[in-house]
Amino acid sequence: MQLPDKYLSPYNSSDYEDSLYKTWEDSGFFNPDNLPGERDETYCIIMPPPNANGRLHAGHGTDMTLKDIMTRYHRMTGKKTLFLPGSDHAGFETQGVFEKKLQKEGRSRFGMDRQDLYNEIYDFVMENKHITESDLKKLGISCDWSRNTFTLQPDVVSRVQDTFIKMFNDGMVYRGKRSIHWNPKFQTSLSDIETKFEQRKDPFYYFQYGPFVIGTSRPETKFADKYIVVHPDDARYAEYDHMQEFEVEWINGPIKATLIKDEVADMELGTGAMTITPWHSQVDFELAQKYDLPVEQIIDWDGKLLPIAGEFAGTKIHIARPEIVKKLEEKGLAVKIDEEYEHAVRLCERTGVVVEPQIKDQWYVKMDKLAAMTLESLDKGEYSFVTKQYEKTFRHWMEHPQDWNISRQIVWGIQIPAWIKADVEGNEEIIVSREKPEGEGWTQDPDTFDTWFSSGQWPLMTLGYPDGNDMEYYPTNVMETGADLVFKWVPRMIMFGLYLTGEVPFRDIYFHGMVLDKKGVKMSKSKGNVMSPIELAQDFGTDAMRMAFVVANPPGSDMPLSEDKVRAYKKFANKLWNIARFVYTSLEDFDHTAAVAISEEDQKHIDAFNTTRDEIASDIEQYRPHLAAEKVYHYVWTTFANEVLESTKSALSDETTPEDKASKQAMLHSILEGILKIAHPFMPFITEEIWKDYPKENKTLLMIENWK
RNA sequence: GGGCGAUUAGCUCAGUUGGCUAGAGCAGUUCGUUUACACCGAAAAGGUCAGGGGUUCAAGUCCCUUAUCGCCCACCA
Numbered sequence: 123m124q125l126p127d128k129y130l131s132p133y134n135s136s137d138y139e140d141s142l143y144k145t146w147e148d149s150g151f152f153n154p155d156n157l158p159g160e161r162d163e164t165y166c167i168i169m170p171p172p173n174a175n176g177r178l179h180a181g182h183g184t185d186m187t188l189k190d191i192m193t194r195y196h197r198m199t200g201k202k203t204l205f206l207p208g209s210d211h212a213g214f215e216t217q218g219v220f221e222k223k224l225q226k227e228g229r230s231r232f233g234m235d236r237q238d239l240y241n242e243i244y245d246f247v248m249e250n251k252h253i254t255e256s257d258l259k260k261l262g263i264s265c266d267w268s269r270n271t272f273t274l275q276p277d278v279v280s281r282v283q284d285t286f287i288k289m290f291n292d293g294m295v296y297r298g299k300r301s302i303h304w305n306p307k308f309q310t311s312l313s314d315i316e317t318k319f320e321q322r323k324d325p326f327y328y329f330q331y332g333p334f335v336i337g338t339s340r341p342e343t344k345f346a347d348k349y350i351v352v353h354p355d356d357a358r359y360a361e362y363d364h365m366q367e368f369e370v371e372w373i374n375g376p377i378k379a380t381l382i383k384d385e386v387a388d389m390e391l392g393t394g395a396m397t398i399t400p401w402h403s404q405v406d407f408e409l410a411q412k413y414d415l416p417v418e419q420i421i422d423w424d425g426k427l428l429p430i431a432g433e434f435a436g437t438k439i440h441i442a443r444p445e446i447v448k449k450l451e452e453k454g455l456a457v458k459i460d461e462e463y464e465h466a467v468r469l470c471e472r473t474g475v476v477v478e479p480q481i482k483d484q485w486y487v488k489m490d491k492l493a494a495m496t497l498e499s500l501d502k503g504e505y506s507f508v509t510k511q512y513e514k515t516f517r518h519w520m521e522h523p524q525d526w527n528i529s530r531q532i533v534w535g536i537q538i539p540a541w542i543k544a545d546v547e548g549n550e551e552i553i554v555s556r557e558k559p560e561g562e563g564w565t566q567d568p569d570t571f572d573t574w575f576s577s578g579q580w581p582l583m584t585l586g587y588p589d590g591n592d593m594e595y596y597p598t599n600v601m602e603t604g605a606d607l608v609f610k611w612v613p614r615m616i617m618f619g620l621y622l623t624g625e626v627p628f629r630d631i632y633f634h635g636m637v638l639d640k641k642g643v644k645m646s647k648s649k650g651n652v653m654s655p656i657e658l659a660q661d662f663g664t665d666a667m668r669m670a671f672v673v674a675n676p677p678g679s680d681m682p683l684s685e686d687k688v689r690a691y692k693k694f695a696n697k698l699w700n701i702a703r704f705v706y707t708s709l710e711d712f713d714h715t716a717a718v719a720i721s722e723e724d725q726k727h728i729d730a731f732n733t734t735r736d737e738i739a740s741d742i743e744q745y746r747p748h749l750a751a752e753k754v755y756h757y758v759w760t761t762f763a764n765e766v767l768e769s770t771k772s773a774l775s776d777e778t779t780p781e782d783k784a785s786k787q788a789m790l791h792s793i794l795e796g797i798l799k800i801a802h803p804f805m806p807f808i809t810e811e812i813w814k815d816y817p818k819e820n821k822t823l824l825m826i827e828n829w830k
Numbered sequence: 831g832g833g834c835g836a837u838u839a840g841c842u843c844a845g846u847u848g849g850c851u852a853g854a855g856c857a858g859u860u861c862g863u864u865u866a867c868a869c870c871g872a873a874a875a876g877g878u879c880a881g882g883g884g885u886u887c888a889a890g891u892c893c894c895u896u897a898u899c900g901c902c903c904a905c906c907a
Contacts, residue, residue, distance in 0.1 A: 609903090
């Protein structure tokens with residue numbers, strides 16, 4: 123063969139990547155239906171859908187690379203392999219992003235028509251979605267774009283709604299007034315896992331309340347407090363009886379208060395006596411239900427005080443707080459203020475807004491049975507954690523299930539298929555159905571589902587549940603995703619899978635860690651240490667970037683990433699390029715179709731390669747891609763380039779017999795093929811490009827060549 | 831309060847079921863421009879694998895313990 127000119131200059135990824143991706147895509151082999159040969163065994167990975175509202179980050183890079191390595195490997199071993207892409211509407215997050223955009227334009231979603239708002243967000247998301255998809259292609263991932271799915275496409279919407287209807291009919295969902303986490307700025311409720319705690323130092327106030335001194339950090343909620351709670355064993359209050367009543371002078375005049383003795387009171391905190399505000403505290407609400415106490419709203423949905431606050435009505439709570447304290451001081455009811463009080467404040471995880479507990483009618487999923495099914499299935503070994511360290515955490519969470527609030531007061535999502543008719547007394551009649559019920563007065567619940575309600579059904583929806591052809595891929599092989607989804611997403615998919623089909627959606631769960639910057643600090647826009655996979659791919663080549671994402675990145679632990687690391691694998695790509703150059707040059711007078719006797723020495727090299735190749739295969743199959751990648755690197759550079767290749771140099775010159783030379787040529791020819799194959803899942807572009815020139819009969823794309 | 835994990839070369843980290851003469855990248859030392867590659871090669875240097883104890887023929891790897899650091903969950907009127 124003649125050495126192609128392209129090898130005369132160093133490997134320049136940008137000259138090849140786009141056209142190679144197009145070649146793969148045009149070949150149709152991303153779609154398992156088009157793969158050649160008999161393929162009885164299926165292999166399927168469902169892509170965790172990136173949110174359709176922004177650019178890819180380094181986490182996506184790792185995520186996609188790991189999945190693509192597994193996909194490409196299994197495709198080469200002859201399985202009917204499907205890597206199924208999609209995107210998630212990411213309800214609350216997307217609407218948040220969109221509202222910021224509106225704000226910049228001096229607009230607001232409030233007052234906008236529901237459908238207009240939805241349509242505007244839809245257009246915004248579609249634009250971003252296309253950018254994301256072209257970004258994904260730059261990562262070289264071999265997913266079947268013909269099966270690309272979006273959570274808000276009509277057939278997904280209707281099937282997700284059907285699940286809700288089935289759950290309602292099965293008594294698995296209910297509607298009820300509950301203490302919810304309310305985000306007053308974004309006007310929506312949140313589930314437990316959408317909130318986080320932040321340690322803050324706030325003043326802690328002690329007020330005289332009848333014969334008691336109560337402690338509180340939230341005086342602005344106290345207007346309607348008529349119940350005092352102390353611990354039954356608290357000796358300081360032994361003289362008072364449970365349900366004893368007192369006349370109390372309070373913020374806006376005298377009231378009648380009642381003492382409750384209950385173990386929820388913490389004797390260590392403050393004076394051990396508190397008053398309760400059921401509407402604005404989850405714990406208090408539970409207590410109110412236990413003793414059948416009245417509940418009254420003090421703070422409105424915007425975070426302002428209601429008329430019950432008298433002169434403070436209409437005031438934002440953080441403004442009212444010091445004024446209320448001042449009034450109590452003037453009345454001589456303020457005992458003392460502890461300025462050093464540290465406590466945890468619940469915030470909205472995505473927006474950082476302080477959450478206000480409120481009481482609202484919401485839809486809930488009953489979790490007890492679903493959680494039990496999920497645990498039972500785990501015990502039976504129907505699915506398992508590759509990253510074992512998460513199993514215990516997962517179990518603990520599943521053993522203490524909380525009912526799941528699935529209603530969101532936003533438009534960007536799948537509307538809940540429930541119709542409500544209220545009579546004059548405010549009693550509600552509810553029909554759950556996709557179609558509007560017969561008769562007058564029905565309005566559809568304006569709320570949408572929590573995003574995780576639809577993404578929890580993602581493997582089912584993408585594979586066409588209930589009766590689509592692709593259900594042959596269910597259960598899928600592995601769910602590879604970020605560890606932050608151990609509660610948010612993974613358990614929900616398992617629960618929906620078991621509930622709807624009786625089978626888990628995937629066999630193995632593999633969590634990769636977070637990608638940190640080179641100092642080990644979490645990447646974030648505000649810190650300015652974000653590394654874009656797209657820029658890395660442009661600067662160093664996608665193959666180099668993929669290697670950097672995999673090497674030294676064991677399952678389940680975080681990984682720092684630096685440009686130096688990516689640069690190292692760019693060099694490696696060039697090394698591979700020059701190995702090809704050397705081998706192809708050496709094969710100038712070699713006939714690859716002729717039978718050649720391989721010398722004992724050369725056979726040893728081939729055998730050693732085969733051993734390495736099999737180790738790499740087992741590393742990939744057993745979820746050790748980080749070791750597999752390192753072995754590829756080490757074999758190619760140290761063993762092959764530095765040892766094998768060097769050892770052939772004298773023989774390939776004219777100082778040898780023709781037989782020996784032919785043996786060396788055949789050995790190099792054979793091992794180069796193997797190297798391109800073992801490197802392909804990790805570095806698909808450069809290997810495919812070198813493969814183009816590889817002398818072989820009946821050659822196909824490297825992507826679908828046989829691994830061995 | 832409950833749980834998980836980390837501690838290995840100057841720095842950032844690998845090291846699967848115990849078999850190690852402990853590896854990689856970057857940084858740094860010496861030599862080399864020998865036609866695959868200077869996006870390179872050769873050679874050397876750097877580590878009582880956090881401390882202590884134990885199991886074993888054998889421990890970076892398993893067990894106990896101490897210290898430091900990180901993360902997650904729960905709760906805090």
